[in-house]
Amino acid sequence: MKLSRFFDDLMAVYQAEIEDLKSDSEGKNVLKARLREKAQQLPLLLPMMDSNPEMLAPAFHQAFIFMNPLALEGVISKEAHQLPAWSALTKSVRLEPWAEALAKLVLKEEGGDRFLVIAAALEYLLRGHRGAQTTTPQSEQDEDDENCSDDDYDGDDGNVGRYGRDDGDDGDDRDLDEAGADWLVEQGFDRKE
Structure with missing residues (x-):
């Protein structure tokens, strides 16, 4: 399934919000x-539901149980005006018990139905359930970083490791503090004595 432009744009903002x-x-x-x-804060944020759903969606972080991931694959391929009703997803997506009261609050508002669909889709994407996903979710990347040895980053053979990082050694043997001080002077700061 292809990710719609709507969810592609919204996902980047939602992921940044969760990271923050x-x-x-x-x-x-x-x-x-x-x-x-x-x-x-959700009751105070409800007026932003249509304009900035990524600001409210974190209240539902880890609130969804995906019974049928294929149903969400269909949702994430749709643009905002094509989204199904929340009631169409209730057999495929269940709420955690702690989130049911929040969902009732949201569903009382105009646009609440659409918002819950968006929140579920964002959580689905954030958790990395996509079968055709090409990028690794951030949590998996963090886990990979923790489990890697130094050899994965820069080997003795001069090759750059699997992350494509260079050790920054371009043959300049200056002390790191001195190089930092030089850079600060270039930026207009006075040299620290």
């Missing part, structure tokens, strides 16, 4: 706490 919620300024994982906040 994952950690605080100190790098600590705060996703669960922030998702709870998002769920509590």
Whole structure:
């Protein structure tokens, strides 16, 4: 199945929103706490449901159980005006018990039906259920990074590792601090003594 332009554009923004919620300024994982906040803020965010669904969808992060993934493959190929009703998906997608009250709240609003379909499709894409997906979901990439040895990045034979990263050694033996200081001077800062 082909990913529609609507979901291709929206998915990039939704994924960035989830990534932004994952950690605080100190790098600590705060996703669960922030998702709870998002769920509590949902009534205030409802006016944004049509214009910015990616702002509300995190309240439903991990709220969907996909019984029939093929039904979602059909949804993600559609543009916004072609989306099915939420009731058409209820046999293929179930809500976690904790999300049912949130869904009822959303369904009372105009556009709530369409929003739940969008939220389910975004979660489906985020989890990487797509059969024809060409990119690895971010969580799998993070896992891969943690499980790789240094040899995967840059071997002794001078080849760049599987991630295509170079060690930055271009024959310049200057100290890293000195190189950083030179760069800052080039940017207009005074040299630190």
